[in-house]
Amino acid sequence: MNDTATDPIIKVRGLVKSFGTHIVHDGLDLDVRRGEIIGIVGGSGTGKSVLLQQIVGLLKPDAGQIEVFGENVRDSSPEEYRDLRRRWGVMFQDGALFSSLTVRQNVEAPMREQLDLPDDLRKTLAGIKVRMVGLTDVAQTKFPSELSGGMRKRAGFARAIALDPEIVFLDEPTAGLDPIGAAAFDTLIGQLQATLGLTVFLVTHDLDSLHAICDRIAVLAEKKVLAVGTMAEMLEVDHPWVQEYFHGPRARAALATKGER
Numbered sequence: 001m002n003d004t005a006t007d008p009i010i011k012v013r014g015l016v017k018s019f020g021t022h023i024v025h026d027g028l029d030l031d032v033r034r035g036e037i038i039g040i041v042g043g044s045g046t047g048k049s050v051l052l053q054q055i056v057g058l059l060k061p062d063a064g065q066i067e068v069f070g071e072n073v074r075d076s077s078p079e080e081y082r083d084l085r086r087r088w089g090v091m092f093q094d095g096a097l098f099s100s101l102t103v104r105q106n107v108e109a110p111m112r113e114q115l116d117l118p119d120d121l122r123k124t125l126a127g128i129k130v131r132m133v134g135l136t137d138v139a140q141t142k143f144p145s146e147l148s149g150g151m152r153k154r155a156g157f158a159r160a161i162a163l164d165p166e167i168v169f170l171d172e173p174t175a176g177l178d179p180i181g182a183a184a185f186d187t188l189i190g191q192l193q194a195t196l197g198l199t200v201f202l203v204t205h206d207l208d209s210l211h212a213i214c215d216r217i218a219v220l221a222e223k224k225v226l227a228v229g230t231m232a233e234m235l236e237v238d239h240p241w242v243q244e245y246f247h248g249p250r251a252r253a254a255l256a257t258k259g260e261r
């Protein structure tokens with residue numbers, strides 16, 4: 001165990017991942033610091049989701065090391081992996097809720113799997129998580145199909161924090177939300193990060209989110225992490241995609257929006 005406050009909470013070294021002849025990652029390195037919100041950006045298909053899935057052990061790298069909490073994810077036994085999974089929560093792109101379960105039952109699902117709790121206590125705890133993400137008690141008993149896109153995202157977030165994780169992985173949480181809904185979701189992420197001391201691994205295309213809540217940004221390009229740093233540091237990176245992304249018209253609009261928030 002090598003899990004001290006100064007070590008990165010996630011450490012990726014020399015990651016290689018291909019699908020057939022298509023190389024997605026080739027020698028990718030990344031450190032994520034405990035307690036930070038790190039935004040993962042990059043063009044479509046640069047492997048942001050694939051990186052997330054490898055870190056949480058859903059996809060197997062071809063080569064390289066991934067350590068989370070100082071533990072090697074790839075080499076962990078089923079018991080060790082189960083213990084690791086308990087310490088992080090994941091919200092996938094579409095929320096990935098179980099359609100046949102209510103919101104509260106969705107939040108209860110990881111609790112059922114990982115914790116041995118009396119029914120009443122589990123329901124109460126799940127209800128608290130639902131309220132923490134700003135959903136009403138009425139929403140608890142709704143099925144995903146009865147919710148708006150923004151409410152479904154909140155429900156997905158509630159499920160990601162069901163087990164009081166140390167890290168939450170969020171895959172494009174504001175995609176598909178209108179600007180007001182997206183801003184509200186950014187605020188929620190920031191509030192919960194500050195309240196719960198979470199580390200947040202945020203895959204996003206949303207420049208507003210990067211400005212509003214991210215401590216650091218990692219840019220995926222050329223099959224690796226091309227640059228990592230604060231927004232101010234990103235503005236200085238001399239690379240065509242980075243320049244276009246952080247200095248283009250949408251970036252200027254996001255900067256203006258930041259001033260209004």
Ligand SMILES: Nc1ncnc2c1ncn2[C@@H]1O[C@H](COP(=O)(O)OP(=O)(O)OP(=O)(O)O)[C@@H](O)[C@H]1O
Binds near residue numbers: 042049050
């Ligand atoms: N299970 C899979 N089998 C084969 N190819 C895959 C698989 N998962 C991802 N890929 C490919 O890997 C590449 C990276 O995909 P990924 O979803 O990580 O991109 P991304 O950066 O998250 O993109 P976007 O911003 O569009 O969501 C893509 O070319 C994708 O088609």
